[in-house]
Each structure stands twice: as structure tokens, then as C-alpha cells.
Amino acid sequence: MNRRTTYLRVGQLGFGAVSLGVILFAWWQVTANGIVSEFLLPAPAAVFEAAQRLSAGYLGSSLTAHLVASLSVVLSGYIAAVLIGVPLGILMAWSRPVDIAMGPLVAILRPIPPPAWIPLAILWFGIDLPGKTFIVFVSSITPCLINAYVAIKEVPANLINAARMLGAGNASLLFRVAIPAGLPMIANGLRIALGSAWATVVAAELVVATAGFGFVIMSGYRNIESDIMAAGMIAVAVTGFIMNLLFREVEKRVIPWAEHE
Amino acid sequence: MERAGVGIIEADLVMDAGPCERDIRSAARGNGIRFQNVSMSFGGNRGGHPTLAVDDFSLEVAENEFLVIVGPSGCGKSTLLAMAGGLTQPTTGRLSLGDEPIVKPGPDKAIVFQTFSLFPWMTVIDNIEFGMRLNGVSPAERQRRIDYYLPIIGLKGFEDHYPKQLSGGMQQRVAIARCLVLRPRLLLMDEPFAALDAQNRTVMQEELVRVWSAHRPTVIFVTHSVEEAVFLADRIVVMTRRPGRIKDVIDVRDTTGAQHWRAAPLDQVMRRSDFQDLRGRVWDLIRDEIVIE
């Protein structure tokens, strides 16, 4: 980073800090002066206290326990979606018969939004880990599969031609050219899928759960504790942010040659 | 970034090829290429009219010859190259390399593409090595060939760079190197320097001559630059506009004699009146074929 961009960065940070400060100040003023009832919008200080209550333990589970409850569902469903979605997408893109066979099924299931599966998943697998895992699986397999499919379909023809010219056979073309070439786009799909998995597990916990951040928010709503609701939402946001950050770091290490944002 | 003209190794440095597991070259059969009544048309399979890109093209290119094809845009010169490389099959007619028909691409018919087409996830070394790996060249032999070519093409010190970290000129050097290490019988170059700026282009033309002279594979080089054609070619094929036919074949060696001018620097050659005359002659042939669309 050269000096000029450093100045730019500092300038942007300054602007950002000012605007966030203004928002925070407005939030504080609105609640402190009773313009908005604290039942509808908790004061910043109340949210801070609620966050402390949450980390000390809320509704029978510590903060870590809620986090683990949400994350274990995300990971089991997400890993299953990656392990099935990515190979299937690659296979569909590479082999026409597989594409013809599986394409229509994808076309049928894809337009159904993941939250719509929540009741059916409860009906089929119950409200515990299997049911939620299934919903997360459904929500994250689509980006895995679609991105893998498009990544392989859109490998530039000139790379394929270059490899054929160098003597690559069908297997080499797929494993040593098409898949590496598609890796940045596949990774992008995995990142979208992770975000989608996180959003979906929160949604599922809002509907039915006994632990997890979504459950915390919904309990806050039922008990008319808007400060707990806000603290729960912040916990969801921070966790999502950290997962995304970690993913990008791993991506940079694994695919050093790609253009990163 | 660009280290132009590095690695002046005598062009006639003889390299001991040595025995290797599967040598791609099979010199016994000859490395000439032959186009017999080759035509190519595109489209027309969905009710539209097919476009005739190449029409009844017949030509023989001798072993070790440097042939340049020039012509206006859309004259089918890149199509001819793709067919020679086995990437596409002609609609009618046949092509052969030595006495085998050309039916599929392979490392004996190496191609340098206009867009470089390096593998972005491989470093310079991996890109150069990839073709040799695919063809079962032993690690020791791979290393020998890399050690030989890396300095020649001026890439010493850039082994672990990714393509995106290199300038266009350097990327194209890598693309040329990955072809040369395969010891191809036929080297096909599709406007390889069109994406480079004028200075890089001149340097690369001169370096190509030097590197090519060491092993002299048969070359078909496609360009729309008349100057490039006249400087590099043993023979120049001038194409008509679409559908591409041979308009004229000019033997540059008739002008240069036994001592070809490409061994000298381009700027010197460009001052020669016989070079300028020949350039004018080829340019006049092409001028009639250019239509402003």
C-alpha cells in the first residue's frame, strides 16, 4: 500500500467513524428522551447490559452454549452440502447425461426458498439437530452446486485448447485444468453458501429451538425484552462477520493466484 | 519489470537432446505439413446460411520452414492455424503432418495463442513444466530443458511468479517456452505478438528468431502485420478476404538470398531498400482485400 492510498484509507475511516458516531448518538438521544418507548427500541446502554447478561448465561445456556448450538448445525449441514453439491455441480457441467438427468431436479427445487423447508424439515426430522441440519443443507447446497456448475462450464476455451495442445487427456483436462481454473468461482459459491447457512439456521431457530442465537432473539420477543433481542442480533452479526472473514483468509491462502477483492 | 533481451546465449548452441522416455519428435517421418483442398464453413446447422471461412486451401510447408500467413481480418488465417493444430477439423479436405493425418491436438503440434492462455494457478515453472509432465518426460530431463530455455527467454529469476504478476511480453515468453520444451515438430503461432506494445513486439520478434534457429521446428505464423511477415518469413502466404483463399505466395528467400535478413536486428533490416520494396509489394496485395465495414 503506498502513501496515497494510506491517506485515502484514513480519510474513509474518519468519515465512517463520524457517520457511525452520529447514528449512535441519535439512537442514544431518541431512547434517553423517551421519544421511542424502550419496549420498542432499547437504549444503547441497555443493549450493552443485555449483552453482558447473555454472556453470563441466558435461558439455561451460556453464550458459548448458544454459539455452539448454532454453529454445530451450520457446520454439519454446510459440510454435507459442500461434499455433495460441489462434486455434483462439476459432474453435471462435465457430463451431458448427468446434466440431462439431474438438471430438471435442480430446476424444480431451486426456486423454493430455504425457509419454506423449515416446516417440512420439522415434519420429517423433528426439531433437533437432524431437522435443522437438513434445512441448512438445503439452503447451502444450491450456491455450492450452481457455482461449481457455472465455474466448470465457463472455463475459458483458450485454456482448454492450450491444455489439449500440450497433450492433456479427458481426465487431465478435468482435474488439472477445469477444476483449478474454476476454483475461484467455486470458492465464491462456498462463501455464499456459508452466509446462507448462517442466515437459515437463525431463521430455523426463530421458528423452533431450545438454544442458539435465533432462539435468544425470539425469546427476547416473547418476554418483551427488546434489549436481549438487540444483543442477540449483534451476536448473530458478529458471528457471521467473523465466519466471512475467516473464509476469506483461508481463500487467500488456498488460491493465492486468484484476484481477491 | 520487463528484462528485454536478457540471456544472450549463442543461438547455435547445440543442445544434446539425449534419450528421453517418450520423445515426441519422430524425425524419420518428416515434419512438413500439407493442406489438401481444405475448406471450412461455420454455422448453418440451425437453418441459417453457413459462412465459408476458408475456401479450397492447398499448400505444402517444408520441414524447417518458417511460413507466415498474412491477410485482412476475418480471412480465416486463425482457422487455418486451429486446423493445423488439430483443434478443429476442416469441413472438407485433409491436413497431414509428415505422413500422418492431423486429427487431434497434441504436443507435437505446439500452439502459441494470441491471448497467452497461461494457466493462472500455475507459476512460471509449473506452466512450462505442465506439458512435459503430461507427456511423461522424466524429472531430470524436465529440469535440463527448463535450465536450457529459462535464460534464453529471459525468465531467470521469475520462476515462482504467477502469470498475473508478469507483463504481457513476459507472459508470452512463458507461452513460447512451454511449447519449445516439448520439442514440437510443428510450432503454430497465432498472432502471438498482437497484444504487445510496439517496442516489446520488436524485441520478441528478434528473440523468436534466435530461439527458433536452435532447433528449427516447422513454423506457421499468423499475423496481420506486413512488416512482421516480411522480416520473419521464409515464405509469405497472402490471403484474400472472406472466404479465405490463397492470393499469392511470396518467397522471401528470393530477395534475401541464402543469408536471411532476420538474423540481423529489425531496425537495421528496415532500412534496407529491398526490405522496403518487398514490404510495399505485400502491402499492395493486401490493400485490395481490406473492406471498411
Place this chain on the structure above:
Amino acid sequence: MAGVAAWILVWWGVVSVFKVPPEFLPSPWQVAKKILWLAANDIGEGKLWLHLGWSLLRFLSGFMLAMALGVPLGLLMGHFRPAREMLNPLFEMLRNVPPIAWAPFSLLWFGASFGSQAFVIFVAAFPPILMNTQQGVRLTDKGLISAARMLGAGSFTLLFEIGLPAAAPAVIAGLRIGLANGWLALVGAEIIAGPGALTGLGFLVLVGQQNLQATITIGAMALIGIIGASLDYALCRLEASVARGA
């Protein structure tokens, strides 16, 4: 289409060969019959049309609001750097909250029957519309802008006669993403609002589960899928026609 029919036949075959109980997985025929039944009989507050109408009304309100605010604000943020620098950190922060997590607050603020769903849809559809519009304006070809200024265009002309048309494809792409996000959020919000609403396709999905009637759940899911796909198709056509014009 043939492939789709084949998979529906597979579904049918599996259900009848393995004698799957209909409360677990009904056959396509049973689902189709149930959809027709819903059209004629009341469930919750009314017949199928009422649920469909409510869902579409909530969706359109939220989506239209997102469009009405997102496009102008995006233009403004794309065009004026201070606006961008002031507002972007805020949106960057809010982006980390999944839209559906707003459902409880919006229930609290706007009630279970209409406002809460519309608000969640707005929250889901707004960011992509805003971001794409902003990007579209910002990434307008500098050459175009220079050319327009050379011809004497002022700031106003630059924004509305150069920036907006140049950004149109990006804006429409943003609308498509916003539409998909919004439709997803609608279903989520309706399920979370749950029995409080007594209307909507999401409500039907939930009611089917609560009464152990998978036919209703799957029938409503099918309708949700079909409507979502049709909406996307419509915007896809719009995208294509704009691309032709550009």
C-alpha cells in the same frame, strides 16, 4: 420440461412403490388435489386466493419500498463521494445481520399481519438494489463522462443522462437479486409471524406442518416456488430487453 415431468413421475413412483405414508410424503396427485381443495375451502382466514393475495401484497409493498428508496439513494451515493463515505460504513455493518433476524423486531414494531413481513422483505431487498445502483453509477465508463463534460454537460445532466442509463443493467441486476432475497424473506417472515397472521403462503406451509398435513405444506411450497420463478423470469426478460437497448 420432459425432465421435470420425469422427476415428478419418479416422486410418484417412490411414494407408491414404498407405500410412503401421505403425512410424511404425499404423492404429486394428492398434492394437486389439495391445492384445488384449498382453492375452494377456508383455512386460516380464507381460501387460497386470499393467502396468495396477502403474500403478493406484502411482497410488493416491501419490494417497491426497497426500490423506491434504494435506487435514488444508490444514485446519490454513486455520484457524490461524501454521501457514499458517510453511509457505506453503516450499510457495511448492517449487512452482517441476516434479513430474517429482523423478523422479531419487525413483529414488535409493525404487528404480525402485514407490516412485519413487508419490513423484512424491505430489509432483504434493499441492500442489493442500493449497492448495485451505486456500483453501476461509480463504474460508469470514465470516457463517457469525459466525453459528456467535453460536450458541456453539468452535474445534473451527468447523473440523469449519463450515469443512470449507464448504470441501468447493474440496477436491474440488483433488482433481480433483491427480488430473490425478498421472496425468500417473505416466506421466512410469514412462517415466523406464524399463527399471528392467519394469512399467506408461508402460513399455509406452517399450518400443514402443525396439523401433520404434508399435502398442504408441499402444495404451498410448490406455489411459492412457481411464483418466485415467474417473478425472476419476468425480471430476466426485462434485463434482456435493457441489454438489447444498451
